[in-house]
Amino acid sequence: MPSLHLHDLTKRFTRHTALHGLSLTVQNGEIFTLLGPSGCGKSTTLWSIAGLHRPDSGSIAFGDRVVFDHGRVDVEPEHRNCGVVFQSYAIWPHMSVAANVGYPLKLRRTAKVEGSRFEPAPQHTIKLEGGRLSGYEAVSFTGIRDPCITAHIDRWARLLRTILTERVEQTLGLGDDDYGLDIRLYGHNAILEHIDPDTTPPREVGVMLLVNAPTQAAATAIAKVANPLMLHLPLPEMQYLPSFAFPTSPAETERGPAYEFVLNHTVDADSPTSMFRIRHTHEDTRA
Template sequence: MPPSTEAVARVGILTPSGMLGAGFAPETVERGLTLGPDVIAIDGGSTDSGPHYLGSGVAKTTAAAVSRDLRILLKAAATANIPLIVGSCGTSGTDSGVDWVAGIAEQIMAEEGLDLRIARIYSEQEAGFLKEELDAGRIHPLAPHGPLRPETLDSCTHIVGMMGHEPFVEAIRAGAQVVLAGRATDTALAAAVPLMLGMPAGPSWHAAKIVECGGQCTTNPRAGGVFATVDQNGFTIEPLDADNVCTPTSVAAHMLYETADPYRMREPAGTLDVSDATYTALDERRVRVEGSRFEPAEQYTVKLEGARVTGYETVSFSAIRDPYIVSHIDRWAALLRTVLTERVTQTLGPADDYTLDIRLYGHNAVLEDLDPDSSAPREVGVMLLVNAPSQATATAIAKVANPLMLHLPLPEMEYLPSFAFATSPAETERGAAYEFVLNHVVDVDSATGMFRTHHSREVSHV
């Protein structure tokens, strides 16, 4: 039977880790079950790792890691008779990502003798439908993007809509015991059951934000997940690891994580406001949070994420320890670009549709001109990233660069330097490269209308 939706005094959220497949100690989940959870919620993905995973529809995590974590959580959910919710399955929340995690779950249940009803919530969107919404004036850009063009939608290999909590609630009310969802806000999966069971929106959304990354809100983020207890006046949070600690500072600081404003965070249904929230240590491990508010939006919106192919990449990596070149590394990199461009034209003919990215690791590859450390490095790693319309062209350009990345001297040098390639062959083909091209929202009349739910078997609606 699905959970009762009658008013309750408190709702417990068990979040074992910041991401399915990242790993956690089984004993932390066992301890979490003793605290009386009403839901196990864990994120399955993110855009943090770039557009490749959405563009290609493949997962960042390995099946073995997902299976290991999921086995523990499915058994825990069955033991406690509570829902297990996974959002953004397969890293990016594509339909194939949902089916991939569902296939792993079904195999585990067969092996463990578990009989749990699974709901798959799909979030992929058709370009044709979105072009109709665009024509109707219902799609709007988020800064810094400008107005959306129809051809941008057509160019995407995958487009997902970011769901709020409502599809999770609908699936659980329909009897789902395991909910595997496409792209969702990180907070929606943790807020769903507290909201469904009558907890106030402010504490529910704030607690969901704090638990979203597991132990990130503790003093030892590597020690595992957290447990939040939401009630009518606020929430209490504590680590699952008995030796880990939550402090008012560690909890409050998580509002700085992945938010443009540390006091306000937008969800599809409205905005969480924590400007008046208070954080109080109950003891050496637990923190009490009160004063959070949630402002319902005048218009419910669903954020779109889409990725498209920008070309094909080949990468080469060489290391330089010649002290003279290292001390003039910026001038050397400029010379490499000039000479390589000339030789590409000489050997492959005129070409304007490729790009060269030269990154100097150990010098300024991370911060570039923002790096405050101007001291000379002892060695520099030179990464050449070539993007071209075809893989063959990208690799050909990288091969033209090969002798230059091995022996290119500065003009005034009287000897031929030698550098070191990291691999043999020096050129590694990376395949298709992708870019994010959608940062827009759709005005919707229904919070669940853009998403499709499939149940593993027929259930009785309540």
């Protein structure tokens, strides 16, 4: 594995900046640890290296090979030749740990994983999780079947984000740090995103726009600004105005408060039940 170089990486989510100008170098063969509290950017850094997050600025290189340079280079995850183990290991929940790890290698026909076994840990642990209010959401959905757009749906989605961001600033006076946008392309890669093995153009795509803002009124207003674009946005080379399909009227739906995951810790316990209040009762089931 060549050396890893991160330069000036920044990644923002809604109103939270996970990475702010991060720069570091990990030499070939070096064991490097990212240590910090929940929400400090550890997972975001790993996902950015693997290509599962697209940073808002900065660059990533493996040795002399640049795999990400904002606005210029963005190598797909499957072509970066690196891996990441998720906090919840089971990308495929029906598989064992070993099968989850071995499946990508099996697809590449580079390794075979077998003979795994369960080993009980010497210490019982309890996992603690928690969340907090991240804002309020509104969602819009439209269907696209125009072949000129479905053939370039990723480019169309980037265009939608760019123009919508500009119009929100012009009409509502909100900068892109004041809210969050998530554009999901169902029928294309909404579930697996960049790791989807099928790269053929889809015949039709359901576009879901998810807006997160500090208030419900702001989230709904941003979704309303997006409505004309989600109904008629053409690519620059198109000589006609396409029409898409809203399934509902009005197109936007208010989803109310949303919460984000902010706590993930494990605590040593004397037994699997020692941290839980348990009350035993006896019921006479005889008629």
